[in-house]
Amino acid sequence: MTYIETHAHVYDEQFAADLSDGADVVGRAREAGVTQLWMPNCARETVPGMMALAEQYPDTCLPMMGLHPAYVNDTVDDELVAVEQWLNKYPFIAVGEIGLDFYWDMTHVDRQFAAFETQLRWASERDLFVSMHTRSGHDRNAFTEAADLLEKLALPGLTGIFHCFVGTLDEARRATEMGFKLGIGGVSTFKNGGLDKVLPHIGLEHLVLETDAPYLAPVPYRGKRNEPAYIPLIAQRVADLKQMPVAEVARQTTANATALLGKKVLTGLQD
Numbered sequence: 001m002t003y004i005e006t007h008a009h010v011y012d013e014q015f016a017a018d019l020s021d022g023a024d025v026v027g028r029a030r031e032a033g034v035t036q037l038w039m040p041n042c043a044r045e046t047v048p049g050m051m052a053l054a055e056q057y058p059d060t061c062l063p064m065m066g067l068h069p070a071y072v073n074d075t076v077d078d079e080l081v082a083v084e085q086w087l088n089k090y091p092f093i094a095v096g097e098i099g100l101d102f103y104w105d106m107t108h109v110d111r112q113f114a115a116f117e118t119q120l121r122w123a124s125e126r127d128l129f130v131s132m133h134t135r136s137g138h139d140r141n142a143f144t145e146a147a148d149l150l151e152k153l154a155l156p157g158l159t160g161i162f163h164c165f166v167g168t169l170d171e172a173r174r175a176t177e178m179g180f181k182l183g184i185g186g187v188s189t190f191k192n193g194g195l196d197k198v199l200p201h202i203g204l205e206h207l208v209l210e211t212d213a214p215y216l217a218p219v220p221y222r223g224k225r226n227e228p229a230y231i232p233l234i235a236q237r238v239a240d241l242k243q244m245p246v247a248e249v250a251r252q253t254t255a256n257a258t259a260l261l262g263k264k265v266l267t268g269l270q271d
Contacts, residue, residue, distance in 0.1 A: 001250040003235060004036045004257040005029065005228040007097075007131060007163050007183055007210035010061065011039060011049035014214040014225055025213075026057055029228035033250070036257075037228050039063045040097035040131050040163070043071035044082045064096040064131055066119055069112045070104060076111045080118060087122060093261055095123035096131025097163065100146050103137035113149070120155060129260045130160035131183075143167050147174055159260065164212055169198045176206040181256055183210045186218035186226060189237045199241045204252045208260075209234050 010025050029037060037057075039050050041064055053061040065086045067079045087095070098119045100112055123130045134142035143162070150158070162175050165182040172182055184207050187193040199207075209231050211217075217226035218233045232246075235253070239246040 001033050001232075001235075001247050002254060003032075003034045003209060003231045003250055004038070004254050005034050005211060005213075005231050006038045006161060006208045006257050007040055007185070008037050008213040008228045009040065009042070009046075009215075010037055010213060010228065011046060011053055012214050015227075025227050025229075026053075026060060029231070030060070032229040032232055034228050034231050035060070037061050038093060038131075038257075040068075040094075041065050041083075042068040042097065043079055047082075047086065062093045063090075064094040065090070065092040066094075066096045066098040066131070067115055068097045069099050069101040069116065069133055072108050072112045072115050074108075076108070076115055080115060083119065084122065087126065092128065094129045094131050094160065095119050095126075096160075097133050098130060099133035099163075100142040101133060101135045101137075102140045102142050103135045106138050116146070117149065117153065120150070120153060120158065123160070124155035124158045127157060127262065129262075130158065131163050132160060132180075133163055135164075143171050143175075147171075147178065150178060161208055161210075161260070163210065164216070166194060167198070168194075169201055172198050172202050172206075176202065181208045181260065182206055183208055184238060185210045185212050185234060186216040186222070186230070188234060188241070189218040190222065196241055199238060200243075204238075204242065204244075204249065205256060207238065207253055208257045209238075209249075209253050 054063040134146045136142045159179050161181045161183045163183040188195040211226050213226040235249045239249045
C-alpha cells in the first residue's frame with residue numbers, strides 16, 4: 001500500500017535535533033509506504049528550510065507557498081509580496097498554508113481576512129488548490145467564517161483541503177458540497193476527537209490523509225513529535241471507523257490527493 005501525506009512541516013526546527021537534511025524522517029516515511037510529503041509554508045522565515053528539502057527530494061517533498069494566518073501581523077504586506085514572488089518563479093503544488101486562526105490572538109483578524117482573500121484569488125488565477133487552516137477561538141468559528149468567504153467569492157475552479165478537519169458532520173458536508181476535501185489526521189485517533197461521529201457518514205472520495213507533523217501525533221504517539229511515517233495509523237483509524245479494508249483507504253485517499261495536483265502542476269514539476 002502507498003499513501004500521500006498532504007500536510008507535514010518536515011522542515012520544522014523540531015526535526016533538527018536528530019537530522020540535518022531530512023533524510024531520516026523522509027526515509028522512515030518511505031519505509032511506511034508514504035510516497036509524497038506535501039509541505040505547507042508558513043512565512044518567509046520557513047521558506048529556506050522547506051525549499052532545501054524540495055531540492056534534495058524533488059520527487060518526494062513537494063512544497064506549497066503561502067502565508068499562515070498565525071504569522072499575519074504588521075509585516076503582512078511584505079510577506080504577501082514574497083509569497084507572490086515565489087509563486088511566480090517556482091511550480092508549487094498549492095497555495096498554503098492559508099486561512100484563519102482565532103485561537104491565539106485576535107489583534108490582526110482583519111489582516112488575516114485580507115491575506116486569506118488575496119491568496120485565494122492567487123490560487124484561482126494560477127489553477128492551484130489551497131490548503132486551509134481554520135482554527136476557532138474567542139467564540140468565533142473559523143471554519144464557518146472561511147466557508148462564508150469562499151461562498152461569497154465563488155472563485156472559478158477553486159478547490160483544496162480543509163486541513164486538520166475536526167468539525168461537525170454539518171460542517172463536513174458543507175465543505176464537501178463546495179468541492180473541498182477534508183484533511184484527516186491524528187485527531188481521528190483521539191478518544192474524544194469527535195471524528196468518530198463524522199467519518200462514518202462522509203464518503204471516502206472526500207478525504208485525504210495528513211499528519212501536520214510535528215504536531216498532533218496519533219495514538220499511540222499522542223503528545224510526542226509527529227511525523228509522516230505515522231500516516232498508516234491514521235489510515236487504519238479511518239478504515240476502522242468506516243468498516244472497510246485499509247487498502248481501500250490507501251487507494252482512494254491517494255487518488256483523491258493526486259487529483260488535486262492536476263496536470264498543470266505535474267507538468268511543471270517534471271520540467
